[in-house]
Amino acid sequence: EPEVTQTPSHQVTQMGQEVILRCVPISNHLYFYWYRQILGQKVEFLVSFYNNEISEKSEIFDDQFSVERPDGSNFTLKIRSTKLEDSAMYFCASSERGSGGYTFGSGTRLTVV
């Protein structure tokens, strides 16, 4: 069964450093997403991406965040200058159509120290 692959599974970084979280969506999917889950809290939408541009973003997704699809297979989330409160599990997802039935990756646990 096709999977969404995320790397690394766990990243520890110092406050103020830049991090790039990587995702390989399912190959025939056209819509890509990032969500995050702070420990013990809800899963929150960050951003959706379609046709090489952001289609929607939440208020969490401020200027410190950016997404990119640098080639035909990868989808990345960059946090420019990490803060302690960015510590969370970050999930990538993709879907064939714009509604529902998303496939999620297993997540990257980001720890900012």
Place this chain on the structure above:
Amino acid sequence: GEDVEQSLFLSVREGDSSVINCTYTDSSSTYLYWYKQEPGAGLQLLTYIFSNMDMKQDQRLTVLLNKKDKHLSLRIADTQTGDSAIYFCAFSPGGGNKLTFGTGTQLKVEL
């Protein structure tokens, strides 16, 4: 804004049925979803229901939708220890392509 509430915790005995409930405020979603999250893992789509249906059955899973009361439930028949996980309801506010998740219900299955 969107608000999706679930009870935090449910404990059942193996072999019993589990019922996980979800209430929401925004009724514009075309589909409503149930996701399962096992410890340390991602979110697995379990099942979903189209908003003009009131029930959907899929093997051991039954989804009930009461649009009038804005209430969604997931029933797991013959609950097994492997069903222990956190269960999230989710929907797409305004029928768009982002998901809003509930707070999650941790299901614990005891022998």
